[in-house]
Structures are given as C-alpha cells and as structure tokens.
Amino acid sequence: MNHPVNAAYIHVPFCIHRCGYCDFTVITDRDDLLSIYLDCLETEITSMLSGPHAVETLFIGGGTPNYLPASHLERLLSLLRKWLPLKAGAEFSIECNPEDFTSERMDVLAKYDINRVSLGIQSFQAEHLKTLERGHNPETVVDVVQRLRKRGFENVSFDLIFAVPGQSLEDWNSTLERAIHLEPEHVSTYGLTFEKGTSFWTRRLKQDIRPADEELERSMYAAAMQTLSQAGFEQYELSNHARPGFQCRHNQVYWNAEQYFGFGPGAASFLDGERAMRYRSVTGWMKHIQTGESPVAERETLTLDLACREAVMLGLRKIEGIDLAAFEERYESTVRDLAPDAYDQFIQSNLLEQKRDRLQLTYEGRFLADTVVAEFL
Ligand code: SF4
Known part of the structure; x- marks a missing residue:
C-alpha cells in the first residue's frame, strides 16, 4: 500500500450549464468565483504537500476545465507545474467540452505540456445532443478535433453516451462510425444512467422521459465492443477502448487501487489506506479552506477486508x-x-x-x- 504516490486528480467544477443527467460536482453562472476557486485550490495544494511532488499521471477533470478563461487556465497550469511537476514520460490529461473550446485555450494547454485531451462529445447526432442538453453540435466537434491535431495533440479521447432516450441502434452505430472516422486514440462509451437528484431522474419519475429498453441497451454495448474492436481499438476496461499504447494510465491507478492525490471540490484522495472526500458543495469547500479548516468532508480508513472487496470490484x-x-x-x-x-x-x-x-x-x-x-x- 505504501508505494510512492504517483498520481493526482484536480477537479474544476465550472460548467456553462448543468446537463440534465449530470450528478458531478458542478457549478454554473458563478464566474465571480473563478479566481476564488484558484486561490482556494492553491491553498489546498500547498498546505497538503510539503513541497513539489513529481507525478507520473496528472488528470484535470470536471466540470468543464476548459470553461476557465485562458488567463485562469494559465494560472491553474502554472500552479500545477510548480507543485505537481511531471516525471519524464508522464501522462497529463484534461477533460474538455467541445463547446467554446477556443484556440487560445488550446494554446495554453499545449504550452503547459498537456498531452492527452478527453473530449465530452457524447453523440454525433444533434437531436441526441439536444436531449442530453449539450450545447455543442457535431460540426463543432469536427472543428475542435481538427484544431487540436493542428496544435499537435497526439492523444485525443472521445466520451460517448449510449441508451439516450429516443436513440435507435442505427443512431448509435452512426455515432460510433463518425467517431472512428475522426481517428481518436481512445474512446470511452457509457450507458446513460438516471441518478437521483438530477433533472433526468425527476423527469423519469414524471414519465416525461423514458430510459432505453434493456435489450436495446445491451445491443448498443455489444455494438460498441464489436465496432471499436473491428476498427483496431482494444477494449481494456468495461467502458474503455484504446489504440495500442494509448490506454489511460491515470484511470488504471484507480482500477489497480493505487494511491493518488485529489484536490478541488468533490475530489477524493486515497493515501495510506484512507479515502478522503472533499466537500461537494463548491462554496462549502471554499469556505472551509478560507477559514483555515480542512476541505475534507469524510474520511474512511479501509480495513483489509473492505480494501480487498473493493479491489475485486475495481479489478x-x-x-x-x-x-x-x-x-x-x-x-x-x-x-x-x-x-x-x-x-x-x-x-x-x-x-x-x-x-x-x-x-x-x-x-x-x-x-x-x-x-x-x-x-x-
Ligand atoms: S458538461 Fe459535463 S460536467 Fe458539465 S454539467 Fe454537463 S455532463 Fe456535467
């Protein structure tokens, strides 16, 4: 358990809009908090680490990290460069929304050595993007991918969602084909879930939205495995497919139950057998840090029995x-x-x-x- 900590996750909670199915730690319409968030993140990181700590994988997730304006992104990335520098050959990932992904922001990502961009594409059909309440359209994605390639990003991952209400198997196959056509290095496919607390959950209760039929969802999962494998991707996890050499190293840290740092609202860390969850409320997380208190809302020390059961679940x-x-x-x-x-x-x-x-x-x-x-x- 006490291997060196080689991985860190940073949570950026800002989004343009909260999508109806999303239950992540997200905040919208609060641009007034952007600088305060960065101040708090800096305090959290510098008080947790006794000095710069080099890592093999660094993952900025969200939320929408590329919602941050270029100047804020630059501040975030220079903070990380100082406190969580990359070891030689490290993987540095960021999750990005195709919506409003300006070339100026891409330039900042490249300047700070980000070498893996994971795009929340979800679908290549406008009608399903609308159902999912996403603000981009398929044409935006094509443009973003072309600009990323021109900017020199050689490891681009696509997130896709299946079992969207109203989506047929043909629709899903078409999304897979269009994704493959853009030649990503990595594809993640997730079945849509209805989580308590989301607007989709409420709409489902009111029968305003209907989940996909179980058989159809199964066929879609099978189609993803078959189509991506035929296109040269290797499935290495239940939801993840990669071209050889492009498996996500950061996520493997989780599946192998290894240690990692976590910073930002809602983020978890796993260190010395203890999982520590930060406050999910963005303002709650900020308030604790601003008043000199711990941003950790919950700590759980894993007993050997629990650790080994979790290892089965992850493995x-x-x-x-x-x-x-x-x-x-x-x-x-x-x-x-x-x-x-x-x-x-x-x-x-x-x-x-x-x-x-x-x-x-x-x-x-x-x-x-x-x-x-x-x-x-
Ligand atoms: S963009 Fe992603 S993180 Fe933001 S609300 Fe939508 S699903 Fe959630």
Whole structure:
C-alpha cells in the first residue's frame, strides 16, 4: 500500500450549464468565483504537500476545465507545474467540452505540456445532443478535433453516451462510425444512467422521459465492443477502448487501487489506506479552506477486508481482470474466500473465468458486471 504516490486528480467544477443527467460536482453562472476557486485550490495544494511532488499521471477533470478563461487556465497550469511537476514520460490529461473550446485555450494547454485531451462529445447526432442538453453540435466537434491535431495533440479521447432516450441502434452505430472516422486514440462509451437528484431522474419519475429498453441497451454495448474492436481499438476496461499504447494510465491507478492525490471540490484522495472526500458543495469547500479548516468532508480508513472487496470490484472492471497471486499476496485472502458460493456459481454459469493466473469477466459477464461484483461487496 505504501508505494510512492504517483498520481493526482484536480477537479474544476465550472460548467456553462448543468446537463440534465449530470450528478458531478458542478457549478454554473458563478464566474465571480473563478479566481476564488484558484486561490482556494492553491491553498489546498500547498498546505497538503510539503513541497513539489513529481507525478507520473496528472488528470484535470470536471466540470468543464476548459470553461476557465485562458488567463485562469494559465494560472491553474502554472500552479500545477510548480507543485505537481511531471516525471519524464508522464501522462497529463484534461477533460474538455467541445463547446467554446477556443484556440487560445488550446494554446495554453499545449504550452503547459498537456498531452492527452478527453473530449465530452457524447453523440454525433444533434437531436441526441439536444436531449442530453449539450450545447455543442457535431460540426463543432469536427472543428475542435481538427484544431487540436493542428496544435499537435497526439492523444485525443472521445466520451460517448449510449441508451439516450429516443436513440435507435442505427443512431448509435452512426455515432460510433463518425467517431472512428475522426481517428481518436481512445474512446470511452457509457450507458446513460438516471441518478437521483438530477433533472433526468425527476423527469423519469414524471414519465416525461423514458430510459432505453434493456435489450436495446445491451445491443448498443455489444455494438460498441464489436465496432471499436473491428476498427483496431482494444477494449481494456468495461467502458474503455484504446489504440495500442494509448490506454489511460491515470484511470488504471484507480482500477489497480493505487494511491493518488485529489484536490478541488468533490475530489477524493486515497493515501495510506484512507479515502478522503472533499466537500461537494463548491462554496462549502471554499469556505472551509478560507477559514483555515480542512476541505475534507469524510474520511474512511479501509480495513483489509473492505480494501480487498473493493479491489475485486475495481479489478474486474479491467478486461485482463485480477492477478490472483498478486491479489493474495497483497490482501492475505483469495478472491474466492470472499464469496465462495457465488464465485463457483459464476464460474459454472460462465460469467467469470480463470485464465492462467488471472480472474476475469467473460464476454457474457461484461453485460452483468454489476450483478457479479455485488456478490463480493
Ligand atoms: S458538461 Fe459535463 S460536467 Fe458539465 S454539467 Fe454537463 S455532463 Fe456535467
């Protein structure tokens, strides 16, 4: 557990508008808080670290990090350069919204060595973007990708959403084809979920919006796996596909249950076996920092038992699965020990398989991952 901390996550909470399905830590219409946010982030980072701490992966997520005006982005990135410098060959990712992604902002990202841009594209069909309440259109995406390439970004990832209300399998296939045509290095595909507290959740209760049929959602997931694999992408996680050599290294830190720093509202860190969640309310997070209090709202020390159950949940997300010998050495228990009956039953029903020294979900198991994982928690 006490390997050096090689990863850090920074949360930027600002967005143009809160999309109806979004339950992330987001704030809108509060540009007056942009500079205060950066002041607080600086205080949080400098009081947490005793000095500059070099990392192998740095991930700026949101929210919409590229909502920050170029001058604010520059301030954020120079703060990170000073306090979380990149080791040689490090991965430095940022999540960006295609909407209002100016070349001026791209220039700042390039200047500060960001080498991976993850674009929240979601769909290549205007009608589904509208349903999702996204402000961009497919043409914007094409333009943004072309400008990123011209600016020298060689690692571009697309986030896509399937099972959007009203979306057919043909629509989804068309989005996949258009994505592939733009030649990203990485594609993440997520089924739309209706989270409590979102406007989609309320609209669903009022039957104003209807989730996709389960069978259709399954077909869409299968289509993503098949189409992306035929196009040369390798699926390495339940929702993630990459061209060889372009797997997201930062996310693998999470799936391998390794340590990481987290800064910003709603961000979690995982250090010395303790998970610490910052306040999700942006103003709450700011207030605590401004008054010299800890921005951490909740701390949880993982017992060995809990840590090993979580390791199963995270490890099974990876297509290569869990290295059983390494698991046993780290957690002093086998995966089977956690739920022997369920384990045997999943092997028998071909949802889990042991291949050489690894335990992984079968192709069929990927569709029922939540059900399988629940038995080990
Ligand atoms: S742009 Fe992304 S983070 Fe912002 S509200 Fe929409 S889904 Fe949420």
